Amino acid sequence: MPETMPTVAILTALSLEYDAVLDHLTDVEKLTHERTGTRARRGKLPGTPWHVALVDIGEGTLTAATITERVMTWLTPEAVLFVGVAGGLKDDIGIGDVVVATKVYAIHGGKQTPDGFLDRPEAWRASFRLEQAAKEALRGKAHFNGKVHFKPIAVGDVVLADSDSELAQRIRASYNDAVAIEMESSGVAHAVHLAGEGGALIIRGISDKADADKSRADAGGSQPRAAANAARAAVAVLHELQPKPTAPQPHDSASQERPFRSSTDAPTYSGDHIDFRGSTFPGPFTAKSVGQPPHGDGQ
Numbered sequence: 206m207p208e209t210m211p212t213v214a215i216l217t218a219l220s221l222e223y224d225a226v227l228d229h230l231t232d233v234e235k236l237t238h239e240r241t242g243t244r245a246r247r248g249k250l251p252g253t254p255w256h257v258a259l260v261d262i263g264e265g266t267l268t269a270a271t272i273t274e275r276v277m278t279w280l281t282p283e284a285v286l287f288v289g290v291a292g293g294l295k296d297d298i299g300i301g302d303v304v305v306a307t308k309v310y311a312i313h314g315g316k317q318t319p320d321g322f323l324d325r326p327e328a329w330r331a332s333f334r335l336e337q338a339a340k341e342a343l344r345g346k347a348h349f350n351g352k353v354h355f356k357p358i359a360v361g362d363v364v365l366a367d368s369d370s371e372l373a374q375r376i377r378a379s380y381n382d383a384v385a386i387e388m389e390s391s392g393v394a395h396a397v398h399l400a401g402e403g404g405a406l407i408i409r410g411i412s413d414k415a416d417a418d419k420s421r422a423d424a425g426g427s428q429p430r431a432a433a434n435a436a437r438a439a440v441a442v443l444h445e446l447q448p449k450p451t452a453p454q455p456h457d458s459a460s461q462e463r464p465f466r467s468s469t470d471a472p473t474y475s476g477d478h479i480d481f482r483g484s485t486f487p488g489p490f491t492a493k494s495v496g497q498p499p500h501g502d503g504q
Contacts, residue, residue: 214258
């Protein structure tokens with residue numbers, strides 16, 4: 206596939222998330238980063254102008270940030286979507302629902318003092334362009350059996366399976382508007398932010414309630430269902446999102462009026478000159494010849 210075709214990167218952390226996205230792609234080719242061996246698959250997303258570069262970045266914020274930065278420089282996507290599963294933190298967020306993150310909190314920054322742990326929040330907002338496309342694509346439309354929520358999420362290098370734990374209580378106190386928790390999005394969002402171009406959107410299907418029933422929910426097949434719903438939501442967003450307009454190309458440098466330099470890098474003509482390239486003339490003209498005696502004017 207030509208490198209100039211518009212590309213969106215979809216990143217996942219788990220194989221089941223990867224497979225859920227891959228099911229939507231056609232004409233898939235395998236890509237390998239020459240230096241690091243990082244693998245990707247790139248395919249067409251039918252019904253859209255996009256090619257999707259799909260990468261399994263693995264678990265954890267540090268790995269997520271590292272691989273995301275690599276994807277940005279290697280595949281130069283116009284946008285990055287991080288798609289997969291998460292735990293729900295609110296009673297009105299059901300298993301199978303999808304959360305599109307309006308904001309991503311990194312929850313582990315802070316200072317431990319004799320008076321307790323003092324949070325030092327860090328957060329990244331969703332790309333406005335991508336969030337707008339997602340709202341248009343998903344609001345009031347049934348792409349799956351579940352609801353869509355545009356809310357913040359919390360991210361930390363921890364699997365939360367105890368809703369009464371100290372961490373859960375701290376999230377409720379300091380990140381009270383977060384409705385889901387997972388382990389990678391802050392790394393993705395930070396890497397895209399540092400790249401200074403494109404934008405990131407986090408789309409997570411809710412597979413458990415981040416409580417003591419997490420293992421039971423996972424065993425009951427909630428993760429594949431949540432991953433499939435997140436993938437469907439991402440596909441809907443890309444059906445709505447259009448590539449950015451191509452920047453106008455400057456005129457071919459060969460057509461610019463200036464002293465002519467040959468392809469062999471010969472010395473530039475000196476003195477007066479007329480650049481004939483790209484021009485038409487309705488009749489004869491007279492010009493000063495270069496390298497001829499003064500009487501050698503030509504037609």
